[in-house]
Amino acid sequence: MFCRQLGVLVACCWVMTGHVAVTAQSPIADSYRVKWVDRRVAQIRPKPADKGFEAVGWVSTLRQAFDLGREHQRPVFVFTYSGHIDQGRC
Amino acid sequence: MRAGPLSEPRVTQLLNEYFVPIHLSNGDYYDPKLTPDDERSRYEKIFETARARGLPTGLVHVYLFASDGQLSTSMHVAEALKPDVLHRFLHEQIRLHNAQRGPTLQAPRPQLVHPPTHDGELLLHSVVRVAGGNASWPGIAEDIVHLSRAEWQQLVESNTPESAGPWDVSPEIAQQIFTHIYPPTFAYDTEVHQFYRSRLTSRILSEKNGERLVALDGEMSMDHAATHTEMKLVHAVVTGYARYQVGSSQPPEVRMSTFSATYGDGRFDHVAYTDPPSQPKAVAPRP
Numbered sequence: 001m002f003c004r005q006l007g008v009l010v011a012c013c014w015v016m017t018g019h020v021a022v023t024a025q026s027p028i029a030d031s032y033r034v035k036w037v038d039r040r041v042a043q044i045r046p047k048p049a050d051k052g053f054e055a056v057g058w059v060s061t062l063r064q065a066f067d068l069g070r071e072h073q074r075p076v077f078v079f080t081y082s083g084h085i086d087q088g089r090c
Numbered sequence: 091m092r093a094g095p096l097s098e099p100r101v102t103q104l105l106n107e108y109f110v111p112i113h114l115s116n117g118d119y120y121d122p123k124l125t126p127d128d129e130r131s132r133y134e135k136i137f138e139t140a141r142a143r144g145l146p147t148g149l150v151h152v153y154l155f156a157s158d159g160q161l162s163t164s165m166h167v168a169e170a171l172k173p174d175v176l177h178r179f180l181h182e183q184i185r186l187h188n189a190q191r192g193p194t195l196q197a198p199r200p201q202l203v204h205p206p207t208h209d210g211e212l213l214l215h216s217v218v219r220v221a222g223g224n225a226s227w228p229g230i231a232e233d234i235v236h237l238s239r240a241e242w243q244q245l246v247e248s249n250t251p252e253s254a255g256p257w258d259v260s261p262e263i264a265q266q267i268f269t270h271i272y273p274p275t276f277a278y279d280t281e282v283h284q285f286y287r288s289r290l291t292s293r294i295l296s297e298k299n300g301e302r303l304v305a306l307d308g309e310m311s312m313d314h315a316a317t318h319t320e321m322k323l324v325h326a327v328v329t330g331y332a333r334y335q336v337g338s339s340q341p342p343e344v345r346m347s348t349f350s351a352t353y354g355d356g357r358f359d360h361v362a363y364t365d366p367p368s369q370p371k372a373v374a375p376r377p
Contacts, residue, residue, distance in 0.1 A: 026305065026307040026329045026349075027327065027329065027349045028329050028349065030295055030305060033295075033305060033329065033330075033331055034303070034331055036329075036347075037329065037330050037331055037345045037346065037347050038345065040347035040359070040361055041345050041347060041361045041363050043359075044217055044219045044347070044359045044360070044361045045215075045217055045361060045363070046217060046230055046232065050093075050097075050229065050230050051097075051200075052096070052097030052098065052099065052102060053092045053093075053096045053097045053102075053201065054198055054199070054200055054201050055097075055099070055102045055106075055198050056096065056102045056105050056106060056111050056198060057105075057106050057111065057194040057195060057196035057197060057198045058111055058112060058113055058196065058198075058201070059110060059111070059112050059195070059196045060112075061112075061129055062112065062114070062129055062132040062133060063128070063129060063132065064112075065110045065111075065112040066110075066132070066155070066159045068110045068195050068196075069110045069155065069156075069157045069158075069159065070157055070158065070159065072110070072157075072192060072195060073157045073189070073190065074108060074109055074110050074157055074189055074192070074195070075108070075109055075110070075154055075155060075156055075157055075162065075183055075184075075187045075189055076109065076110045076111075076112065076154070076155040076156075076157075076159075077105055077109040077110065077111045077112070077152070077154060077180075078112055078113075078114065078136065078152065078153040078154070078155065079091065079096070079111075079112070079113045079114070079151075079152050079170075080113075080114045080116060080136070080148075080149060080150065080151050080153070081091070081113065081114075081115060081116065081149070081150045081167075082115065082116045082117060082149055082150060082278075083115065083117070083278040084115065084278060085091070085092050085113055085115065085201070086201035086202040086203070086232075087202055087231060087232045087233055087278075088092055088093065088229055088230050088231035088232060088274050089231050089233070089274060089278035090091075090092070090115070090278060
């Protein structure tokens with residue numbers, strides 16, 4: 001019994017000191033992995049409903065915005081922010 | 091704003107039919123390399139004029155100009171974030187400026203532009219979708235990860251020839267991918283991320299006719315401080331695969347997904363994939 005416990009302890013130390021590369025445990029069985037991951041990518045990747053923001057005809061520069069405003073007699077809507085709104089990071 | 095009022099059809103329709111809409115990232119205007127001087131002058135004039143007129147002003151803000159370029163009014167983002175408020179505001183401005191309905195002046199186009207890839211480079215599209223909790227904002231966030239050939243080779247090739255693994259991918263490469271696993275918050279600078287754990291391992295699942303299927307498994311804990319006063323940790327368990335033609339200089343097809351991902355008391359999902367992802371195959375129910 002003692003020898004078995006000692007063996008487990010030695011094995012743990014062996015792993016902890018980096019002698020064996022231990023894979024991070026996957027909760028998904030290998031046989032199911034590809035299908036599961038493909039399904040998750042399909043579920044989570046951006047959908048048209050996430051891209052409502054891209055339905056707006058945003059212009060690129062203030063010069064263009066003010067020129068178009070004058071030319072078409074339209075008010076100019078300016079939204080300023082910090083970050084990357086194109087990525088949803090702002 | 092992106093996932094809120096600026097995605098609402100009743101708001102986007104008004105912006106397209108009655109206004110000239112533009113969004114400006116402040117960071118682009120601080121950097122002379124990114125923005126020409128005359129454009130930066132126009133940007134700075136927005137704030138100067140608003141202050142001079144005694145209008146509410148701020149860096150995250152809505153400003154409304156008349157067609158002659160004169161600043162008309164402004165609105166704090168805390169108000170503009172409310173779809174009803176922004177919708178009513180736009181209607182008021184249409185009436186005030188006697189704006190006439192017309193076609194969209196600039197054709198809508200994708201806002202996230204993929205940067206060009208160099209030969210042999212792997213480009214991963216990284217997507218986060220919030221699933222619940224109050225620790226972050228709703229909606230999705232997208233990032234692009236570039237891995238050079240030397241970097242992606244670590245995903246699919248062991249340092250030890252003939253070994254099916256598992257082997258550890260270097261923490262630096264794992265963190266290039268993991269650093270984008272966080273939900274949308276005020277903070278967007280990945281440079282401040284601090285990892286407490288980041289491990290990504292690869293293992294060959296099969297090899298047939300030169301095509302290798304590699305299992306990717308990982309876990310990470312990372313401090314993503316949305317504010318400077320509190321620490322919130324991202325915890326995630328990741329699983330995925332890479333499909334690779336052995337010896338090829340072409341990057342592998344890679345797909346990864348979180349099995350679980352939390353930020354504070356919130357939950358979110360993350361996937362990363364090389365473009366374009368194919369349509370999902372029919373999935374048999376779990377036995």
